[in-house]
Amino acid sequence: MPRAVLLLSGGLDSTTLLAHAVSEQFTVHAMTFRYGQRHAVEIEAARRVSALYGISDHVIVDIDLRTFGGSALTSDVAVPKDRHDDVGIPITYVPARNTIFLSFALAWAEILEAGDIFIGVNALDYSGYPDCRPEYIAAYERMANLATRGGVEGTNRIRIRTPLIDRTKAQIIQLGLSLGVDYAATQSCYDPDASGAACGHCDACHLRLKGFAEAGVKDPARYV
Amino acid sequence: MPRAVLLLSGGLDSTTLLAHAVSEQFTVHAMTFRYGQRHAVEIEAARRVSALYGISDHVIVDIDLRTFGGSALTSDVAVPKDRHDDVGIPITYVPARNTIFLSFALAWAEILEAGDIFIGVNALDYSGYPDCRPEYIAAYERMANLATRGGVEGTNRIRIRTPLIDRTKAQIIQLGLSLGVDYAATQSCYDPDASGAACGHCDACHLRLKGFAEAGVKDPARYV
Numbered sequence: 001m002p003r004a005v006l007l008l009s010g011g012l013d014s015t016t017l018l019a020h021a022v023s024e025q026f027t028v029h030a031m032t033f034r035y036g037q038r039h040a041v042e043i044e045a046a047r048r049v050s051a052l053y054g055i056s057d058h059v060i061v062d063i064d065l066r067t068f069g070g071s072a073l074t075s076d077v078a079v080p081k082d083r084h085d086d087v088g089i090p091i092t093y094v095p096a097r098n099t100i101f102l103s104f105a106l107a108w109a110e111i112l113e114a115g116d117i118f119i120g121v122n123a124l125d126y127s128g129y130p131d132c133r134p135e136y137i138a139a140y141e142r143m144a145n146l147a148t149r150g151g152v153e154g155t156n157r158i159r160i161r162t163p164l165i166d167r168t169k170a171q172i173i174q175l176g177l178s179l180g181v182d183y184a185a186t187q188s189c190y191d192p193d194a195s196g197a198a199c200g201h202c203d204a205c206h207l208r209l210k211g212f213a214e215a216g217v218k219d220p221a222r223y224v
Numbered sequence: 225m226p227r228a229v230l231l232l233s234g235g236l237d238s239t240t241l242l243a244h245a246v247s248e249q250f251t252v253h254a255m256t257f258r259y260g261q262r263h264a265v266e267i268e269a270a271r272r273v274s275a276l277y278g279i280s281d282h283v284i285v286d287i288d289l290r291t292f293g294g295s296a297l298t299s300d301v302a303v304p305k306d307r308h309d310d311v312g313i314p315i316t317y318v319p320a321r322n323t324i325f326l327s328f329a330l331a332w333a334e335i336l337e338a339g340d341i342f343i344g345v346n347a348l349d350y351s352g353y354p355d356c357r358p359e360y361i362a363a364y365e366r367m368a369n370l371a372t373r374g375g376v377e378g379t380n381r382i383r384i385r386t387p388l389i390d391r392t393k394a395q396i397i398q399l400g401l402s403l404g405v406d407y408a409a410t411q412s413c414y415d416p417d418a419s420g421a422a423c424g425h426c427d428a429c430h431l432r433l434k435g436f437a438e439a440g441v442k443d444p445a446r447y448v
Binding site for chain 1: 288291317321322323326328330354357363364366368370372375376
């Protein structure tokens with residue numbers, strides 16, 4: 001079975017992504033980041049999810065993006081609640097986060113000789129982050145094949161796989177349910193309480209709740 | 225003065241790069257990585273060098289590339305000595321290292337609103353690493369401007385600056401000497417002894433010694 005590196009946050013999207021990659025017969029090597037995020041409870045969700053899928057190779061990579069600041073997700077800046085205005089790229093954007101995550105995934109893929117890197121970015125029901133768009137992903141893939149031994153020598157071309165990129169949140173949920181995903185195990189909220197209960201009011205909760213409503217399914221997550 | 229992020233390893237190339245960026249009137253923010261390299265003594269060299277240039281903002285970023293292995297520089301695999309055969313990409317290559325380093329620099333540049341990222345890659349007297357070539361750097365720059373807020377909004381275009389890329393090692397040394405670089409403060413060896421003395425036989429030492437010989441100058445570094 002072909003190997004793939006998969007970025008797993010423990011949220012709705014990356015968990016659906018994992019179910020999809022497993023259904024496509026990949027041997028998945030999962031990678032999660034402890035990057036100083038205020039919602040570090042998502043790491044426990046990632047562990048739960050990878051255990052559910054019997055992933056034997058799951059690394060938690062420690063990088064401290066608080067060194068730089070610059071985001072509500074890695075600092076004391078308040079996470080916006082019930083945001084209705086379209087203000088462009090919001091304060092929850094973490095500078096270059098997907099670029100950093102993909103770069104670690106690329107290193108691991110090169111060592112594993114895995115040709116596929118799965119990332120659960122979504123450019124439809126998303127928060128307006130620049131590093132979730134198809135043109136960014138295409139540019140990353142092109143760079144990756146110039147950066148690596150296997151890309152240059154032609155022995156291991158890298159593909160950045162984004163099967164969720166053009167689906168609505170409701171379509172992602174429907175895909176996941178068709179694959180048997182247990183969304184109770186997942187964690188999406190940017191600002192959960194100490195027990196891990198979701199706030200219900202940040203952008204991530206809004207997108208999730210809207211997705212479940214449109215899919216006509218009750219969200220099994222625990223809310224404050 | 226414009227801001228720049230500069231990747232500083234404390235070696236010959238990045239120290240010359242720093243002298244060059246300072247001479248070009250950039251306010252330099254230096255970034256060094258403790259990534260599990262066996263030659264961690266280079267971090268002390270980076271600290272010496274940034275102090276010599278009065279860099280007030282110098283971050284040491286901790287990332288552990290030993291999680292993956294895959295290189296003689298981050299594992300117990302022996303560093304090759306007195307290599308004369310051209311075997312393509314050598315075992316000292318660290319998978320995706322420059323991609324990871326540049327990605328952290330990109331995050332910091334975005335937060336600082338610095339438009340320039342300096343990296344001391346060299347495609348002439350180099351070890352054959354894929355992530356040192358001009359086509360890789362161009363692809364990285366293109367990706368970076370699709371990844372970031374400032375790149376997308378046009379308020380902070382990112383330039384990856386590689387002023388050393390087409391110079392021989394001797395030319396780099398001559399440039400540095402013309403800028404007053406003290407090469408005794410720098411550290412190039414992949415496999416120094418406990419005191420920090422260079423081995424004189426790894427690829428990095430060979431390239432350095434050849435460069436000084438061609439420049440007609442004695443290398444002030446300490447060798448075993």
